[in-house]
Amino acid sequence: MINKANYQKILTQIQEKSAKLVAVSKTKPISDIQELYEVGQRIFGENYVQELVEKQTALPNDIEWHFIGHLQSKKVKQIAPFVSMIHAVDSWKLLEEIDKRAAQNERTIDCLLQMHIAQESSKFGMDEKEIEAIVLQAKQQNLTNIRICGLMGMATFTDDKEQVKVEFQSLKKTFDSIKQQYFETQDSFCQISMGMSGDFELALQQGSTMLRIGSLLFGQRIYQ
Ligand SMILES: *Cc1c(COP(=O)(O)O)cnc(C)c1O
Secondary structure, three states, X not given: OOOHHHHHHHHHHHHHOOOEEEEEOOOOOHHHHHHHHHOOOOEEEEOOHHHHHHHHHHXXXXXXXXXXXXXXXXXXXXXXXXXXXXXXXOOHHHHHHHHHHHHHOOOOEEEEEEEOOOOOOOOOOEOHHHHHHHHHHHHHHOOOOEEEEEEEEOOOOOOOHHHHHHHHXXXXXXXXXXXHHHOXXXXXXXXXXXXXXXXXXXXXXXXXXXXXEOHHHHOOOOOO
16 A cells, blocks of 8 residues: 555655655565556665566566665676666676676666765765775776766664754765766766655755655555
């Protein structure tokens, strides 16, 4: 069961800011995705490779699938034929592998680099220096089948709004600095993927362009 009232409300807030909604459907059944598809949603986000492949096969072809979880290099080839965007690129090795598999499929895959902004050490991602190093390397080696479209981050899981706000601000600041230094003439570097069910309003205020929202649309998950 999906929550259509929440969907319309959230979509309106997001569209007012010209941002995009990624409906996070991990662990949820195909019927739920179909239901949201029928009211117009086209971008869906998944975290697990096997689950994504199964859903992609079963659902309409004009869905834009985003892989938003931690991705192992050896699994890239399974999603490379169809995935639109990979949100959580956190190493050079992974970016190179995405480029290679995209080339084999004669595609270009949009990528976001994941920045570690949370206090928890369990969350994946890189610091600003590591992000810069990857951006430089990608430019030098001229990877032709990936496009670095921006940054992604996950804030600390906390009720402390000030903390979350500061973390989103640090992502935005890094985005602006990387854009200015390396992508000034490239419009494709334009996405800041931040904000989930618990903090999407704050993320929108801080300049998010892509909100990854699951439980507010699909209900609580049984497992994460
Ligand atoms: C699960 C997940 C989300 C969505 O979480 P909700 O709190 O259900 O909105 C967003 N981003 C990532 C990376 C996730 O794994």
